[in-house]
Amino acid sequence: QTNITLQPYNIYKYRMTDISYTQYLNSAVNVAKSVGPLILENYNNRDKKVEYKGAVDLVTETDKNVEEIIIKTLTTEYPHTKILGEESTKDGVYNWGNEPTWIIDPIDGTTNFVHRFPLFCVSIGLSINKEIVVGCIYSPVLNEIFTATKGGGSYLNGNKLQVTSVETLQQAVVATNVGYDRSEYGVEFMMSNLKAIMMQNVQSIRFSGTAAWEMASVACGRLDCFYEWGIHPWDIAAASLMITEAGGVVVDPSGGPVQMEGRRVLCGNATICQVVSKLLGVRKP
Known part of the structure; x- marks a missing residue:
């Protein structure tokens, strides 16, 4: 990937x-x-x-x-x-x-x-x-x-920099952001993803409000994983290179290749991204 x-x-x-x-x-x-x-x-x-x-x-x-x-x-x-x-x-x-x-x-x-x-x-x-x-x-x-x-x-x-080698959610600090979608569907989608991760005994979840900084924090090992829907190329472009150069992966939440214009991202080490990808839902257009 x-x-x-x-x-x-x-x-x-x-x-x-x-x-x-x-x-x-x-x-x-x-x-x-x-x-x-x-x-x-x-x-x-x-x-x-x-x-x-x-x-x-x-x-x-x-x-x-x-x-x-x-x-x-x-x-x-x-x-x-x-x-x-x-x-x-x-x-x-x-x-x-x-x-x-x-x-x-x-x-x-x-x-x-x-x-x-x-x-x-x-x-x-x-x-x-x-x-x-x-x-x-x-x-x-x-x-x-x-x-x-x-x-x-x-x-x-x-x-x-080097990404972490965490393999389980019990060891992981996962970050995301609430974004700007306040529709009933958008809020329920966000909360369902949080619930799915929390029910797997994730060590902790962080929201900082800045995708670029959170992804850079994945690259330097402060965070183990980050995902978000609703982002733009300028939110993730620079940080995506930092993660891959630090030994991590930047993918679509479905697990496939990320598209910079796709408005969604999942990143971390390959193992933890595979774990998280299986828990995240598929958002409707």
Whole structure:
């Protein structure tokens, strides 16, 4: 099982002979760190300018400003690259092809940011031929930076990562999020999955409100497994590479290959993902 269906390099292959994954990663790290002070300044502001994208889905002026800075910086440095960003993309419309594409979530965990709950992060991934080859996740409050390159491993503040080897739910800490679906069906579906896992004597369940940070926490062994429905490519792109480079798997909850546009994900080590996959329900469209 792999995190995405690999495609052969085509017309973009020549670009990688001139620009290494490491160079792309360094640029992502630099711009992520550069927006840290702006995020922290507004994090402590109780009077944030907040808008609603949905009934409970928030966006702030900081999200928009941070994404604008990241896009301008990266596309100026790499004019041949495209952008798939949370605040610049219409919901459900992913303009994402084989071209080198930066996949950006300026603040993953906006609700946490608004309420001054310290778990949120900047997530920047790079895909080439729809394969994630670079990932960077930066937590300004925790001062943690997760990095990964295809074939180069994944790291937290320079320390190499490895997923856990947990094999049973009795040993596992599983994470998920409640998402934004407040329909009767959506709530019942979420609760039925929680019940199925809890009835198997799972050691504990965590909800942090940020998929990118939770997946990075799977990569570094803080969590054993994570699953969620309703996510977007920018929530999981960078972190998916971190997990696979740390020896884990990123799959569809059904157990098959994950689709970045599929709005659902399951990740962890291969054994625990197989266990959890058998317990999760199949969501109706």
